[in-house]
Amino acid sequence: MNLTTALARLLIFPGLLFAVPFAWFFLWVERKSVALMQGRIGPPFMQPFFDFIKLLGKTTPPRRGVSGLLMKTWPLLAVSTAGGAVGLLPVLPSSGGFEGDLILLLALLEVPSMCIIAAGFSSRSIFGEIGSAREAVLSVSYNVVFLLAIVSIAASQHTFRLEALAHLPASPMLILAVVAILVCLPAKLHINPFSLPNAEQEIYSGPITEYAGPELAMWELSHGLEWVAATGLVATLIAPHFTAVWLAVLAFVVLSFGVVLLLSVTAAATARLQIDTTVRFYWQCTLIFAVLAISSALFMRFRS
Amino acid sequence: MNLWNRLMCFSRRRSPWLFHMNSGSCNGCDIELIASLTPRYDAEQLGVRLEGSPRHADILCITGPVTRNSVQAIKTVYGQVCGPKAVVAIGSCPATTNVFIDSRTLDGPLNRHLPVDVFVPGCPPRPDAIIQGIAAAAGILAERAAKRWPAESVMVPMADPESACDCTKCDCTKEDKSSADTPAREVQP
Numbered sequence: 209m210n211l212t213t214a215l216a217r218l219l220i221f222p223g224l225l226f227a228v229p230f231a232w233f234f235l236w237v238e239r240k241s242v243a244l245m246q247g248r249i250g251p252p253f254m255q256p257f258f259d260f261i262k263l264l265g266k267t268t269p270p271r272r273g274v275s276g277l278l279m280k281t282w283p284l285l286a287v288s289t290a291g292g293a294v295g296l297l298p299v300l301p302s303s304g305g306f307e308g309d310l311i312l313l314l315a316l317l318e319v320p321s322m323c324i325i326a327a328g329f330s331s332r333s334i335f336g337e338i339g340s341a342r343e344a345v346l347s348v349s350y351n352v353v354f355l356l357a358i359v360s361i362a363a364s365q366h367t368f369r370l371e372a373l374a375h376l377p378a379s380p381m382l383i384l385a386v387v388a389i390l391v392c393l394p395a396k397l398h399i400n401p402f403s404l405p406n407a408e409q410e411i412y413s414g415p416i417t418e419y420a421g422p423e424l425a426m427w428e429l430s431h432g433l434e435w436v437a438a439t440g441l442v443a444t445l446i447a448p449h450f451t452a453v454w455l456a457v458l459a460f461v462v463l464s465f466g467v468v469l470l471l472s473v474t475a476a477a478t479a480r481l482q483i484d485t486t487v488r489f490y491w492q493c494t495l496i497f498a499v500l501a502i503s504s505a506l507f508m509r510f511r512s
Numbered sequence: 513m514n515l516w517n518r519l520m521c522f523s524r525r526r527s528p529w530l531f532h533m534n535s536g537s538c539n540g541c542d543i544e545l546i547a548s549l550t551p552r553y554d555a556e557q558l559g560v561r562l563e564g565s566p567r568h569a570d571i572l573c574i575t576g577p578v579t580r581n582s583v584q585a586i587k588t589v590y591g592q593v594c595g596p597k598a599v600v601a602i603g604s605c606p607a608t609t610n611v612f613i614d615s616r617t618l619d620g621p622l623n624r625h626l627p628v629d630v631f632v633p634g635c636p637p638r639p640d641a642i643i644q645g646i647a648a649a650a651g652i653l654a655e656r657a658a659k660r661w662p663a664e665s666v667m668v669p670m671a672d673p674e675s676a677c678d679c680t681k682c683d684c685t686k687e688d689k690s691s692a693d694t695p696a697r698e699v700q701p
């Protein structure tokens with residue numbers, strides 16, 4: 209991958225120029241589907257965009273010293289890493305890529321949640337600290353099964369290239385891994401039933417309680433970009449291989465939209481679980497997934 | 513006005529985020545405020561969102577006659593809302609201290625302590641009146657984006673209980689029209 213294609217992927221497709229409008233669109237789908245499930249009409253189509261512009265025009269409280277600087281840095285870091293993660297997704301049929309880009313993608317997907325943890329602690333708000341502690345506990349528990357799922361498909365293909373993973377033939381291993389990833393996504397995106405870090409009835413807005421104005425706009429945007437990156441990852445794993453560019457793009461968009469719809473309907477239909485129930489759930493998932501993955505690997509070996 | 517300012521005005525009108533604060537209300541107005549966000553009234557169509565943190569909010573909705581204990585809290589929370597901001601006084605209590613007038617536990621009405629932008633009278637006001645008040649406050653916010661001076665206080669006309677009923681016996685539509693035509697006036701507590 210040379211510099212021009214890398215820049216084009218990062219800035220145009222599937223990077224920022226594509227991902228930012230889609231981030232707003234997915235945020236709208238999330239709110240609209242909750243509204244429809246509750247028998248309401250819900251927010252207008254451009255609502256997340258209006259929210260973003262409005263937040264850009266608000267003032268922020270004056271903050272001095274290192275913690276003030278950090279509070280400005282975390283949301284920017286979260287947006288740039290989430291945008292970078294979207295840019296790495298192998299959407300186009302011959303998108304290049306490099307050896308080990310899967311590891312980079314996983315790292316970039318992880319940075320926004322670390323930023324949120326750090327943001328809560330550097331805001332020095334008690335609600336922020338509780339939210340950050342919850343996010344830390346949550347990310348320790350869901351990440352085991354999330355990483356296990358991705359590493360097991362990568363290991364079955366003997367590669368850490370994203371492009372090779374995007375063109376996988378359907379196998380029991382792949383289905384198992386996609387289901388495991390789908391189970392982890394609500395926790396990764398902080399939506400019900402695992403919306404513990406930003407449980408608004410308990411701890412206000414969790415880690416972002418103290419953030420205002422443009423910083424909050426950046427958090428909203430990074431949340432949207434995380435939606436695009438996480439659902440896009442699932443979409444690239446399950447999309448069939450197309451050689452035509454427009455077909456590949458269309459499949460990516462449609463599949464991502466389907467995953468967003470699935471997740472937001474689940475979120476609307478469920479209530480928040482307690483933290484210990486959540487942690488137990490994810491460790492049980494890890495155990496089940498590990499047993500199934502090992503038995504399917506043994507099964508495949510004996511069959512071949 | 514350039515394009516960015518116009519976009520900003522429009523966005524402020526379309527995205528009012530609320531922070532709700534109780535300054536000793538009897539809970540009647542609070543229930544009505546929550547009712548205006550429920551599926552029946554669905555204020556989210558106007559982009560309204562109830563926020564957990566005053567830092568995220570644009571509009572501070574205050575209910576209750578302002579007890580002595582709550583004065584400092586109200587001022588703190590008002591300071592925590594980032595500008596541009598507006599204050600909506602929900603119910604007759606924050607406007608006039610209502611039935612609690614002359615109580616020695618009170619330090620109201622609200623505009624002794626904060627600049628109130630919109631009064632929504634009623635004991636409690638109907639959810640549609642509250643939504644109308646929030647929309648008026650969002651309009652004031654948009655005006656503030658255009659010119660830097662605070663706009664004048666607005667009074668939402670009191671909803672006529674007759675005009676809003678669903679029955680077929682009374683002449684609802686006529687009543688409705690007359691109450692909507694009532695010019696807004698300032699409240700003088």
Ligand code: SF4
Nearest residue numbers: 538540603604605635
């Ligand atoms: S206006 Fe009426 S309903 Fe509202 S807080 Fe006062 S007494 Fe209660």
